[in-house]
Amino acid sequence: MKLKNFLIILFLASFFSLKAQKNTDVLMTIGGNPVTVGEFKYIYEKNNGDKADYSEASINEYLDLYKKFKLKVAKAKDMKLDTIQALNDELAGYRTQLANSYLMDKEVMNNLYKELYDRMDHDIDVSHIVVTLPKNPNDSQRKAAEDKINEVYAKLKSGERFEKLAAEYSDDKLSASTGGRIGFFTAMMPNGFYEFENAMYSLPAGQYSEPFTSKLGYHIIKVNGIRPAKGRVEVAQILIRKEATDKTGDEAKTKINEVYTMLNNGADFDEMVAQFSDDKQTKTKGGVLPEFGINQYSKEFEEEAFGLKNVGDYTKPFETNVGWHILKKVKDVKKDNFDIFKRKIEPKLKKDERYEIAQNELIEGIKKDAHYTLNTMVLNEFIDSLDADFYTFKWKPSEAPYMQKPLINFDGGYTKSLSDFAEFCKKNTRIRLKYEDNVPTTEVVNELLNQFSKEEALNYEQQNLEAKYPDFKSLMREYEEGILLFEATKMEVWDKANQDTLGLYQYYENNKNNYTWNKRAKVSKYILHGTDQEKGEEVVKYAEKSDPESVVKEFGKDFIEVIPVEYDLNSNELYGVVKEKDAVSNLKVDKPSGLMMFKKIEEILPSRRKTLEESRGYVIADYQSYLEDKWVRQLKNDFNVEVNDKVLKQLIKK
Structure with missing residues (x-):
């Protein structure tokens, strides 16, 4: 009991000692400018990676490097380099570029990665009722399909059995005969079926969904069961095809059984593939097929493949519509770790509808949080002013005074005028020209307004990234200080070493025995x-x-x-x-x-x-190091450096 109490006390002590240090605590000051724990930890971990062990030696070594870095940055600001327009323009350009990708990666891609990665842990047994739509449905076709699926949904809610309604209403006649059951599915579903995937992963077993749409039409699904995901597998096969003359398939069956007997008697699987398999694509590769997951082959084939437990195990002969098979397990295909998974799936995700859906959800969230408002009176005034020229290249925005009225507003005084929107309309001729002048102007303007408000919502959010995301703030600080460091070092070290011929010669004379x-x-x-x-x-x-x-x-x-x-x-x-x-x-x-x-x-x-000419490259490099060391010594005299030893000790892991 005493030991337990001691461990509890020890745990609490370590907990509160860790909690006592905050990222906002000041680790050191350089010329009166604070460097917080959070800033130091960010750069220490980023540059040391797996070697960031927070040992005393590691922390002290990096702290010394960071002091020198911050001293040079302090000198750059003292030299007013941060006021040079060209450098500020470079920084602004970098920020715009970084902000565009950062917002999408942070708020959209990371959420999609995690959602998909987690979903891949389970396979879902699904039944569905589908009301299909033609490729380019008109309004009446869409309404008829919508009415039909809503009728089915109403009957489900009144207690009618899903299986009965699937047989009666579903346009998928193949599954309708089995109560709508289409089997097990797993993420990621094909493009156009994201809502299908959302529905099947949000329902518990035994429950059905509300109606939703896919690229096929309208669905209602029912989840029959959930199992741990089968994942992916790699197998090799021996295939004996059924010949056209083999009406009963007995010849193929006899041949595969002979091969199976030889395997059981110790024959090598690869040799059996080379000698007997009719699969020309894998015959010279030991019968090995590309790794696969569920729903890529026939049900019988996949049941046999995923039923193999150990690498090297092989199946008994079994039949599919292709012929007779024997499968051997080649390897277990383990799920990628999260970082590898992200790299592999990124291109596919960005082409999938879920990316656009997630973008739209992000934008709607930004609008909601920023209390986005639209001045409909101003918008209507604009619509009323438009004529047939709006659908042509020659249209130009009005210069009337009312064009300066605010059209959309976000928190913090971020406002865009009707004139801003009109310029957007002028530039986006593709949207305007795709309509004919018999389409209501309101419809065209609303599509343009939707795009305009999306862009401005993202622009608004990008202005607040530093306040909302500490990592983004750190990235921007790192880049800004990197620009200043480069310019200051160029002026104080590199240019001097290359241009100060007298100083270079004197340095060579003092150190010529080194060359x-x-x-x-x-x-x-x-x-x-x-x-x-x-x-x-x-x-x-x-x-x-x-x-x-x-x-x-x-x-x-x-x-x-x-x-x-x-x-x-x-x-x-x-x-x-x-x-x-x-x-x-x-x-x-x-x-x-x-x-x-x-x-x-x-x-x-x-x-x-060596003469100076023979050793010039080496001498210049050494002279640069000499000038830099001299510069740092001077900076330590010019700028006071104070380290908070108490905070430093809390950083170190014994």
């Missing part, structure tokens, strides 16, 4: 344009005692090319060559080109100090 050549070899690299190796060996022997000019003169410049190069004596280019003057490598054939080549050391060069 030296190791012992090197002057080398003649011979390339022989031919494949006669005997002649190649003859060239090698001649080159051992001759200079390059003599070799070329002897064998011809069309056959021999000599390239003078210098290598460090320990370079891999000289591997296998004796490191002395006049040493020659073995003749080698370059496989890609087919050319013969060898190298000869003409001279051994002693170690020496």
